[in-house]
Amino acid sequence: MPAVAKRADRHTPESLLAVAVDVFNVRGYDGTSMEELAKAAGITKSSIYHHVSGKEELLRLAVTRALDGLFAALDEPGALEGPAVDRFAYVVRRTCLELVRNLPYVTLLLRVRGNTGAERDALERRREFDHRVADLAAAAVADGDLRPDLDPRLTARLVFGLVNSVAEWYRPDGPVTGETVADALGSLVLDGLRPRS
Amino acid sequence: MPAVAKRADRHTPESLLAVAVDVFNVRGYDGTSMEELAKAAGITKSSIYHHVSGKEELLRLAVTRALDGLFAALDEPGALEGPAVDRFAYVVRRTCLELVRNLPYVTLLLRVRGNTGAERDALERRREFDHRVADLAAAAVADGDLRPDLDPRLTARLVFGLVNSVAEWYRPDGPVTGETVADALGSLVLDGLRPRS
DNA sequence: TCAGACTAACCGACCGTTCGGTAGGATCGA
């Protein structure tokens, strides 16, 4: 009884979110007005408030989605079982794929600065994520499976800076697939650019 | 006769720029009001316009400074002479050091999205910089000094994404020096994280 | 007929910017 073809409403919180995230990523959250959002969605400004409580809720929905996707990777078997170095490599690869799969949402998350409550909450969850990955890198160094001459915290920061930077240029309609990026990135991180002698 | 001790004015375009860049980096350019800028500088909003033409000029001054510093590295002997792989490594290291040395300005540059004229001009110069670095990577691959199985454009993007990501977490008053970051980064890029057998 | 999707008109607050005016050191003619 719920699924009896309602009126083909043009907008849902979900569809508005998709539009909003795209506009936020182009103009920036602060640089985007509700009027612009409305125009992009083909609706009037006031109509947006029929579906969502306001601008900040759209941001909160977006970054929550991105964070849920990233944290999900940490709870998968590949991130929980086996040698730390393998788990580290798995998380790096998996995060990269998640970023590409969920590109607009993760991109928005990575640009959050902490001006609003939603942003500050997102930053806190991001810190938690970074912390868990740094622990993984430290464990791999302790196992002797990563170079001991590089500080594990610095390593974790560099590696995830590298992963996150993909959001700055990756385009899903481009020639490069997410798999290709994840492979190149994993190979670069583990083996470097120099040919093995 | 001109240099006879003038009045000790509290503000110059230069000092306002330093304040503005710091505030822009915390709140974002769009998220910063002239009132906030004025409060941070200890001056009234209207007084700012005595020194600079407006908000966008402050942004333009900042990103121009950052870009000039980065391009200067490309014209140094280390980036012009010798094997391509060495020039590539030199530019990576040099860019990293420049980022750390000029942190607030480069950070602001890296966050520019293209909403205003000043931002679009900056993005264009950034693209030019990236292009020249990608050429360097391609030349090094052609020489057989970088792994041929990774696409040089992808490589250049990843490596400079890595360098740029340093701006997200580096703090000059922290325990890590710019030299340390540059060394770790150069070593990671060339040799990877895996211990050499 | 009635609930829900939607809109035009509007609100107070705040935006970047401008303007008229002022304090006070520098300059200069006498």
Added chain:
DNA sequence: TCGATCCTACCGAACGGTCGGTTAGTCTGA
């Protein structure tokens, strides 16, 4: 030496415009 004059740095008040959000009501399909 001293008053008149000028200039630079600065300020308070206000501008037109835009912001995110609200209100009161219309339209529409079942």
